[in-house]
Amino acid sequence: MFALPMPWDFALILLVLAVLVPWRGAAKMRQLLARPALDTADRLSLYASTIAFQWVAVAIVIWRSRAHAIDPRLLGIALPDGALIAAVSAGLSLLLVANQWLGLRRLARLPPARQGFLFHMATKVLPQNMIETLAFFALVGTVALCEELIYRGFALAVIARAAHDSLIAGAAISSLLFAVAHTYQGRRGILLTFIVGLLFATVRIWTDSLIPSIAAHMLTD
Numbered sequence: 001m002f003a004l005p006m007p008w009d010f011a012l013i014l015l016v017l018a019v020l021v022p023w024r025g026a027a028k029m030r031q032l033l034a035r036p037a038l039d040t041a042d043r044l045s046l047y048a049s050t051i052a053f054q055w056v057a058v059a060i061v062i063w064r065s066r067a068h069a070i071d072p073r074l075l076g077i078a079l080p081d082g083a084l085i086a087a088v089s090a091g092l093s094l095l096l097v098a099n100q101w102l103g104l105r106r107l108a109r110l111p112p113a114r115q116g117f118l119f120h121m122a123t124k125v126l127p128q129n130m131i132e133t134l135a136f137f138a139l140v141g142t143v144a145l146c147e148e149l150i151y152r153g154f155a156l157a158v159i160a161r162a163a164h165d166s167l168i169a170g171a172a173i174s175s176l177l178f179a180v181a182h183t184y185q186g187r188r189g190i191l192l193t194f195i196v197g198l199l200f201a202t203v204r205i206w207t208d209s210l211i212p213s214i215a216a217h218m219l220t221d
Contacts, residue, residue: 144218171201
């Protein structure tokens with residue numbers, strides 16, 4: 001395991017998460033939303049490029065983690081207590097899905113002028129036919145797995161270690177990185193994502209596993 005200060009390659013990965021990822025996401029979304037409408041090719045291109053980017057990012061994270069001999073348990077990819085993980089996965093997923101459902105019901109009752117940026121963004125980029133829906137399922141699975149490994153696995157672990165094994169620092173800063181990665185969702189989206197990130201980080205620390213947050217992330221998306 002590495003000692004303080006943080007290795008340069010880990011610091012570089014965190015810098016990319018803090019600067020390049022939010023810039024790339026916001027620029028891409030501005031470009032798409034500036035168009036009068038999106039067709040199937042536009043949506044499939046968006047889904048495919050996001051899937052590719054996320055898997056490349058995960059490959060780099062795993063490569064550098066193995067280079068520094070990080071124990072997989074520190075990344076949350078162990079299964080220490082199957083019963084606890086199953087129960088927490090089910091409870092967390094139900095909680096977030098119920099909250100999402102209630103939020104969508106409230107949103108649907110609002111007039112279009114008050115539905116906000118997130119609603120209008122969603123109506124433009126969400127799938128509109130069967131082919132897009134199948135690609136979107138692949139995107140959702142990729143995002144849930146990859147983002148949890150990157151933020152609640154890698155980022156939380158290396159930040160906590162660099163902060164003298166402070167899990168609070170690891171949870172807070174990794175959640176902040178997760179939130180700014182969603183800059184394209186606007187200020188409200190950033191705040192909500194930060195709160196969800198803290199919840200996922202807390203559950204990951206409690207269960208010592210990424211499985212509950214992966215399951216909840218996938219169902220919520």
